[in-house]
Amino acid sequence: MATIKDVAKYTGFSISTISKYMNGGNVLKENREIIKEAIEVLGYKKNQMAAGLKTNKTMTIGILIPSLENIFFTTIVSIIEDELLKEGYGTIICDFKEDHQLERKKLDFLIDKNVDGIIMVSYAGDKEYIQSLLDKETPVILLDRMIKGLECDCVLADNLNASYQAVEALINHKHKRIGIICGPESAYTAGERRKGYVRVHEDYDLDMDEDLIYNGDYTVEGGYKAINDFWQMDKRPSAVMVTNYEMTIGAIMAINDLDIKVPDDLSIIGFDNIQISKIVRPPLSIVEQPMNDIGMTAASLLMKRLKGDYQSFPATYRLKTEIFIKESVAKYRED
Amino acid sequence: MATIKDVAKYTGFSISTISKYMNGGNVLKENREIIKEAIEVLGYKKNQMAAGLKTNKTMTIGILIPSLENIFFTTIVSIIEDELLKEGYGTIICDFKEDHQLERKKLDFLIDKNVDGIIMVSYAGDKEYIQSLLDKETPVILLDRMIKGLECDCVLADNLNASYQAVEALINHKHKRIGIICGPESAYTAGERRKGYVRVHEDYDLDMDEDLIYNGDYTVEGGYKAINDFWQMDKRPSAVMVTNYEMTIGAIMAINDLDIKVPDDLSIIGFDNIQISKIVRPPLSIVEQPMNDIGMTAASLLMKRLKGDYQSFPATYRLKTEIFIKESVAKYRED
């Protein structure tokens, strides 16, 4: 492998001049050509480790997500990865299998790897630890969920309005008893989505039945159980919205098992994965998060911070969701 | 950040002794204790970059897959990542968005990052380039598809037997006209899955109609079109097997749109994702690849190579698939 030394020898310049060239410093135009050619001929590539030893930069970003099997996160990661690559940054992607213990461990691992910055989805929300990273000038971008009381950049979907609009659509279809299958109280997103539900009821002056707010746990089983519970009620809801992908799956399974007719017996709006809306019958209405936007925004915000631009820190980007109403939602009719 | 120097000063030993300790060399037991404590106190962490500069090891593995949005791959990646982490290796994960051009570019990127080894799913199958890596003693493990004419370690599912068994199951249900929705001719996996179809027909002495072998392209649209084509035939198949996940989705969409009754009008076996088998009605029969096995095997094979053990190179691990027959498959009845 050719080193900077070889290039220096080949061209007759000093090592420092080559280094200058490599880093975009002032070098005479004609000499630039000479060096460029030499690099070509020798196949010289900068040794990141050696450079990093001096600069304390690894040109590597750590990405930490709850699960690599969750397409919502991996889609975003894929976008981020591409954006960062354009700037010469590599990414180390870790998942913590939705395990609070592991989250800390994997985060530690990333830090050990000397990443220059971190983009993460935090469940545990270890305030002190993340603060200590920020103090060390390691930029951290929070994805999908904020951490209360922590001053940190954050990019997420507008969860409140997402559920607001979904429930609003149901109200416009004349539904009066609308169920919502929420996530765990501990999850930031779950709280926001619940708020949207509450607010739209207020705005439309609609009575709210606490029993119709189901506290799930963002798992398939949770969604399954929720529908079963709703169906055992004396006064069943005529419509229901599910607030994440896994529970949507579970809800559909329950609907199948209970032979509930959609949308005649129940209207339903799911969450996150547009693809499943196509394979179930009837086509499922869906709230879709702006994954592309989230990825792009997170990447460019991180780049900004890496360049030392801490303008408007801490920034929070709350990006608009989209709602697709399909045949799984119908006008409410009294039987 | 404390360096090895600080530890040396603190303990009174020389730098080289500390280094020796760090790398498991011979150090007096009592001194080991002293050093251990010093490291604790000072919070010393080895600087990978400095170490790597000497050893030419980054302790980083590159993983390259076609798409981060394909749960089959990400599940495997997640397992690999965990296994490698146990050995202190980090992973840089790239996807090439199913784009042959990008594959090479991303691979270059990984090489530029000085990864110690590579685990990849190759579509383009750039024989020369991968050979050049192997020549440079950079271990490469191929996942999911082999590259013809390249001597390289490889871990994949037993695709031939996967489709053999699926079609065999249909034959056992008395089906005579069985359709198969294959992948593109260029894909190694597609060829194997086709072979299984052919072989089981031979073994059971069943007539084979070439028209029932549909050459798809592993996309949702491809699966959709395949079912439509089959349904326009004079002599429709009574059962069909789909040979990847995306086409399975497409096939189900078509079945819904055409109002085909499963399994009365058509029995169907899908591929890869056990989860969708639960949310469609009736429950879908599925061929499942041993993702866990694939990941574990790939990781441990790579570790072996990294340690310089090139025993039985090139090794090919062909892992058994599992088949789950559900209600989407029924006994064939003449109408």
Place this chain on the structure above:
DNA sequence: AACCTAGAGCGAAACGTTTCGCGATGGAGG
């Protein structure tokens, strides 16, 4: 004509490790 300044290139120290070869010690074997 004298003075400045910006541009261009150079030399050397520094980053934090690993590793090679050497010296010291001490116990085992003859």
Place this chain on the structure above:
DNA sequence: CCTCCATCGCGAAACGTTTCGCTCTAGGTT
């Protein structure tokens, strides 16, 4: 008692960069 060898620790060079401060030149400003 001498030799030998294994164990333990040390010093110094090396890995491939970046960067600071220096010199030199050429052109522009007074």
